Amino acid sequence: MVNRFPFARHSAVIGLGAPTVAxxxxxxxxxxxPLTGEDSIVMVSGAMRVAALGIALAAAWDAGRLRRARIAAAPSSRHLLRVFVDALAPNLALVIISWVASFLLVISYLGGPAPGLYDTVPVVRSFAVPLSAVAVGFFLGLFLSPVVARPLAVVITALWVFVAYALGVPWLRAISGFDMSTPTYTDVVDRAYLMAPAILALGLLLGLVALSLFSRPALRAAAMACCVLAGFGASYPLVSDAPRYADPTVPRTWATTCERTAPVICVPGEFADDIPALHRSARQALPRLREAGFTPPRKLAFVSEDLPLARDTWRTHLQKPVTRHRSRGIYISALVPSGLHDCxxxxxxxxxPGRGAAFAWVGLTVGMSEEEVTRSYGPTGAYRARWVRSLPKAKQYAWYKQELSYLKSCDEQVHEKARAGAKAEKERGRALGPELENPADTAPGANR
Structure with a gap:
């Protein structure tokens, strides 16, 4: 009798599949x-959250057909699980097709990197919201009138996708699968934290399995509730202490690759092809920095800020593409702190006090032109750096150390002293060479 219902061949996915994939x-x-393979998966995950609306509607629609056939209401059905699988198969196929379509767009159209083995957890998590939508839609379709179940499935999914994260409850935002932080080259979201939505989705799907194993309504309800509560109970501890404004991150150490030629250069795998260019830059920049008073490092490392480094290692920062200007800029990021003040x-x-002069001075020291530092750090910093560069090497290095002390200080009097000195240095630097400002930038009414 059960096999006479060709559920899969008449699924609502046939009509709703194309709009959902679109x-x-x-x-x-x-x-x-995307920057990395995990970032590619984050893009897919965001698209699947939106597609979950159509997926929930299709699942509620197909479950409603089972309800009309009174299969789930039967006192006993040895083949109920098979019927559920037959009815769910088109919806699960829709999830997979939507995911693959989004993933192929990320790789081919956006040019994102493909995920690797270490991105397995984010891949699993990207299925959490659409699979939860399948389970919720199917539950509602089995037990409520189609007129109620179908719109309610869409509304509940929309609340979960678009409203849950906006309530300002960190654990709710995390368990609903919303991405607060974007993976970077050096840091990724903690894997245990990412698993919470997937565990909750597993609990919902196991609730459907439990529903098919019992014939008595009371036992069915109890088994379903136990599965859903177990899923929530297992996922909640993973996100109970979630930060309010960001996702917890860990260093992306497995992606780091190092070239042992002195100086040792360590970068994320995405920058492996740029190591020769970085070595060429190092051969030009490090001797100049040695002349300026710095002790050249043994290693240059573009790694997470959370990783402690040895004293002979400089922490750098890179962006794609690695141009000649950016290969020199790594010494600026290594020698001048750019983080927020802790005051x-x-x-x-x-x-x-501004950092522009320190940025510009290091840039000029490693071989950048005045035009480059002016474009990157402004004419004021370039004027000041021009004046500092006119001093003896020892005094230049002393000025640099003093600038760092200004940047690290929280004393307002020290800051006033720094501002007064900066004004005088700018005028001295302006007198030493040609004007660096673009006249259009200083014209009345110019948007600066």
Whole structure:
């Protein structure tokens, strides 16, 4: 009797599949280019969250057909699990097809890197929301009238996808699968934290299995509730202490590759092809920095800020593509701190001394032109660096150390001293050479 119902051949997926896949593709195509393999999966995950609306509707529609046939309401059905699988198969296929379509767009259209073995957990997590939508839609379709179940499945999924994260509850945002932080070349979201939505989805799917194993309504309800609560109970501890404004991250150590030629250069795997260019830059920049008073490093490492480094290692920063300018800029990121000031007693709108002059001085020291540092760090920093470069080498290095002390200080009097000195240095530097400002930038009404 059961086999007479060709559920899969008359699934709602036939009508809703194309719009759902198109929705996933649309939201994928407008994403920025991913940085890493995990970032590619984050793009897919975001698209699948939106596609979950159509997936939930299709699941509720197909389950409603089972409800009309009164299969789930039968007192006993040895083949109920097979019927559920037959009815769910088109919906699961829709999940996979939508995922593959989004993934292929990320790789081919956006040019994102393909994920690797270490990205398995993010891949699993990207299926969590659509599979949860399948389970929720199927539950509602089995037990409620189609007029109620179908729109309710879409509404519940929409609330889970678009509203849960906006409530400001960190654990709810995390368990709903919303990505608060984007993976970078050096840091990724903690794997245990990522598994929470997948575990909850597994609990919902096991609830469907439990529903098919019992004939008494009370036992079915109890088994379903136990599975769902078990899924929530296993996932909640993973996100219970979630940060409020970011996802917890860990260093992406497995992706680091090192070239042992002195100086040792360690970069994420995405930059492995750029190591020769970085070595060429090092052969030009490090002797100049030695002349300026620095002790050249044994290693240059573009790694997570959370990883401690040895004293003979400089922490660098890179962006794609690695141009000649950026290969020199790694010494600026290594020698001048660019993080936020840690001065809690000062107001949020307090204006700290600028870093532009220190940036520009290191840039000029390693071989950048005045035009380059002016474009990157502004004419004020370039003027000041020009004046500093006119001093003896020892005094230049002393000025650099003093600038670092200004940048690290939280004393307002020290900051006032720094600003006064900066003004005088700018005028001296302006007098030493040609103007660096573009007249259009200083014209009245110019947007600066």
């Amino acid at each position: 929705l996933a593709a649309y939201f994928t195509a407008y994403q920025p280019r 809690p007693r000062l107001p949020d709108d307090y204006v700290y």
